[in-house]
Amino acid sequence: MQTQTVKIVVTGPFNSGKTELIRSVSEIDVVSTEKKITAEAEKVKESTTVAMDFGRITVDDDLVLFLFGTPGQKRFDFMWEILSEGMLGFIVMVDSTRPETFREARSILETFHAYAPTPYIVAANKQDCADAWDVEDMRVALRLDHSIKIMPCVAKKKSSVKNVLLELLFGILEEMDANRS
Amino acid sequence: MALKGNLRDFSITQLLNLIHIATKTGALYVEGGSDTVAVYFRDGKISFAQNANQSFDLLKILASSKKLKRSQVVMLQEKFKDLQPAELGLCLVNGGYLSQEDILDTLRAYYSGVVKQLFIWEDGFFHFEGPESAPEGNIMVRESLEDLIVEGARKLKEYEQLKDEIPSLEMALKFSDRPGTNMRAINLSQDEWRVVSYVNPKNSITQIAHATRLNEMDIRRVVYALLQAGIVEIIRPASGAVITPGRTFVAQDRDEQKSIVNRLIDRIRAI
Ligand SMILES: Nc1nc2c(ncn2[C@@H]2O[C@H](COP(=O)(O)OP(=O)(O)O)[C@@H](O)[C@H]2O)c(=O)[nH]1
Ligand SMILES: [Mg+2]
Numbered sequence: 184m185q186t187q188t189v190k191i192v193v194t195g196p197f198n199s200g201k202t203e204l205i206r207s208v209s210e211i212d213v214v215s216t217e218k219k220i221t222a223e224a225e226k227v228k229e230s231t232t233v234a235m236d237f238g239r240i241t242v243d244d245d246l247v248l249f250l251f252g253t254p255g256q257k258r259f260d261f262m263w264e265i266l267s268e269g270m271l272g273f274i275v276m277v278d279s280t281r282p283e284t285f286r287e288a289r290s291i292l293e294t295f296h297a298y299a300p301t302p303y304i305v306a307a308n309k310q311d312c313a314d315a316w317d318v319e320d321m322r323v324a325l326r327l328d329h330s331i332k333i334m335p336c337v338a339k340k341k342s343s344v345k346n347v348l349l350e351l352l353f354g355i356l357e358e359m360d361a362n363r364s
Numbered sequence: 365m366a367l368k369g370n371l372r373d374f375s376i377t378q379l380l381n382l383i384h385i386a387t388k389t390g391a392l393y394v395e396g397g398s399d400t401v402a403v404y405f406r407d408g409k410i411s412f413a414q415n416a417n418q419s420f421d422l423l424k425i426l427a428s429s430k431k432l433k434r435s436q437v438v439m440l441q442e443k444f445k446d447l448q449p450a451e452l453g454l455c456l457v458n459g460g461y462l463s464q465e466d467i468l469d470t471l472r473a474y475y476s477g478v479v480k481q482l483f484i485w486e487d488g489f490f491h492f493e494g495p496e497s498a499p500e501g502n503i504m505v506r507e508s509l510e511d512l513i514v515e516g517a518r519k520l521k522e523y524e525q526l527k528d529e530i531p532s533l534e535m536a537l538k539f540s541d542r543p544g545t546n547m548r549a550i551n552l553s554q555d556e557w558r559v560v561s562y563v564n565p566k567n568s569i570t571q572i573a574h575a576t577r578l579n580e581m582d583i584r585r586v587v588y589a590l591l592q593a594g595i596v597e598i599i600r601p602a603s604g605a606v607i608t609p610g611r612t613f614v615a616q617d618r619d620e621q622k623s624i625v626n627r628l629i630d631r632i633r634a635i
Contacts, residue, residue, distance in 0.1 A: 188539050189624060208635055235557070237595075242631040246624060247539065266561075271625070345635055352629050359622055 190249040191351065192266050193236070194295055195276030196284040200308040201252035202236050203338035204276060208345065209238025209250060267299040272351050276338070277325070279307045279315035285324050292325075302358050304351040306336040310343075368491035371396070376482045377516035379490065384408045384509040390494030396485045403479055404498040410507040412498035413478035422449045422467075422503075429470045431462050448501030472507045479512055483519050486579060526584040529591075533569040533580070536601035537587065540594055559586045560595070565602040 193201045206213045213236050236252030251266055273295060277288040288305075296303065305327060307318045316324070318335050327333055334350050337343040367382075371394070379392065387408035394401045400416040414420060423440055426432045432440070440461070444452050457464050482488070498504060537559075555578060562572040573583035590596045 187624065189628070208632075240631065240635075242627050246627055248628055248631075249539070271628075341635065345632055348632050349629060352625055352632070355625050356622065356629075359618065359625070 187245055188247045188249060189269050189271050190251055190266070191271055191348070192273040192295075192299075193250060193252040193276060194254070194273055194291055195306075195308075196278065196287045196291065197254060198281075199276040199278045199284065199288070200306075200336075200338035201254075201276050204274070204306070204308070204336070204344050204347070205236045205238040205250045205252050207338060207341045208240060208348065210241060211239050213238045213252075267301075270299055270301055272302040272304070272355050273299065274347060274351060275303060275305045276308050276336075277305060277321065279309050279318075279321060280312045282316060282324065285321070289325050302351065302354045303331075304347065304354060305331065305333040306338075306347050307333055308336045308338050310335040311337045311339075368489075371482075371485055371488040371490060374490075375516070375520060376479075376485070377513055377520055379492075380479075380509050380513050380516065383492070384513060388492070388494060389497075390492055391496040391498075392490060392492045394482055394485070394488045394490040396488030399481075401478060401482060403475075404496070404504075406497075406504070406506065408509065410472075410475050410479065410509065411504040412502050413475035415478050415481060418478075420449065420502075422452055425474050426456075426462070426467070426470055429473065431466045431470055436461065449503050450501050453503050467503065468505050471503055472505045475505060476507060476512060480515070483516050484579070484581065486581070523581055523584075526581070526588055529588050530569070530584050530598070533573065533583070534601065535598045536565050536568050537563045537572070537590070537596045538565045538599050539563055540597045553586075555582065556586050556589060559583070559590065563590075563596055565599055568601050 193204055195201055202213060235254075236250070238250040238252075240248040240250070242248060253266060275288060275292045275295070278284055292303070292305070305321075305325065307316070307321050309315055310318075318333055322331075322333050325333070332350055332354055334347050335343075336347050376394075382388075383392070383405055385408070389406050389408075390404075392403045392405070394403075398417065402414050402416070403410060404412040423432065423437045427434055427437045440456070444455055447455065453464075453467050456462055456467065555576065558576045559572055559578070562575055567575075569583060569587060572578075573580065576583070578586065587596070587598075591598070
């Protein structure tokens with residue numbers, strides 16, 4: 184039996200806590216790629232690199248979950264196709280202390296949902312900070328429909344990240360059942 | 365003696381070496397796909413080179429090598445409209461904008477760059493015509509071929525090494541499932557991410573190369589990088605239909621899908 188790999192994608196504005204969330208639960212050191220290098224020897228060919236995180240949770244011999252973190256801006260268009268293959272669902276991270284980023288978060292959410300019509304969940308991150316917005320206020324600010332799940336999150340805390348992942352997975356199960364009828 | 369053939373059989377490095385040693389004078393034309401590169405030599409040294417698909421704009425070239433400012437370029441374009449490169453160069457030197465050495469340095473690098481483009485061609489019809497000289501009105505340099513030959517040979521050597529590392533492109537890739545091994549911070553390029561998207565035991569490396577439009581050299585380089593990073597392993601390809609990136613959940617069967625999600629839930633609860 185071959186190993187089945189599935190992925191959950193974590194997206195959201197810069198500094199919202201994507202890397203932190205993946206780091207909290209990944210069994211491997213998170214591979215973070217930042218936009219740098221163009222190999223000296225390869226001046227002829229462009230080599231665009233993109234900020235991205237890569238984490239992994241092994242379930243058993245047959246099943247591995249990958250966590251991909253991506254900033255989700257429009258200019259990374261080519262990656263949507265890549266990321267959506269085998270994707271179960273996605274998490275949109277939002278920094279609850281920075282309302283100035285809500286609009287961008289909203290636009291990332293819409294773009295991503297258009298590309299990959301899979302279940303998703305919004306994580307209102309940094310809820311441990313004193314100036315964090317209330318989750319229900321964020322729902323309004325982000326113009327989220329009541330059917331969309333928004334969860335309080337502290338990406339640094341494993342238990343909190345677990346809850347977010349579980350909530351997303353429950354949503355995925357629900358959607359599977361809903362599609363059956 | 366007609367010096368012509370295909371780069372498949374006679375590499376660009378071998379050609380340059382021959383021109384260098386025999387101190388040839390003439391023009392080397394290489395045609396591959398839609399590209400045509402012409403390189404002119406005098407006594408075994410590059411005098412001029414041009415890719416027919418890339419327009420030659422001396423002012424822009426000087427600007428990108430920081431010899432002229434962008435703002436100057438706009439002004440000079442207006443002032444010296446319609447001049448041939450050689451006339452323009454003369455005007456620039458006489459006008460005190462830069463020195464003759466500045467122009468020649470820049471063009472030596474530029475012409476070498478045109479020749480370097482050929483290093484990644486695997487296929488291309490070439491013919492050498494002596495003693496043809498470069499089209500009039502262009503600026504000639506004298507750039508020795510030694511550095512280029514060394515660089516080309518290095519590329520060739522890299523290719524040989526990559527061939528040793530990845531002997532067969534008929535093998536497939538799978539994501540490594542040994543947790544925690546070999547992982548280190550790496551920078552994945554756009555090509556590497558593309559290849560990652562096709563990693564599947566049913567896709568041979570050749571098929572991935574076709575799908576991602578990477579040539580043999582580049583696919584080997586990418587696969588080698590992913591192997592080094594511990595992200596993938598090479599395996600014998602599984603039989604069955606090729607799966608290409610799409611939006612489908614991997615498991616087709618709904619019960620299997622639910623089972624996968626339930627196993628994930630159990631696993632995450634246990635973290
Ligand atoms: N207080 C607090 N800080 C967080 C939390 N999550 C992330 N951070 C911090 O926010 C910054 C950005 O996090 P990072 O994961 O790098 O964001 P990314 O750009 O989305 O990958 C870092 O300094 C993190 O330590 C959180 O839940 N609480
Ligand atoms: Mg990050």
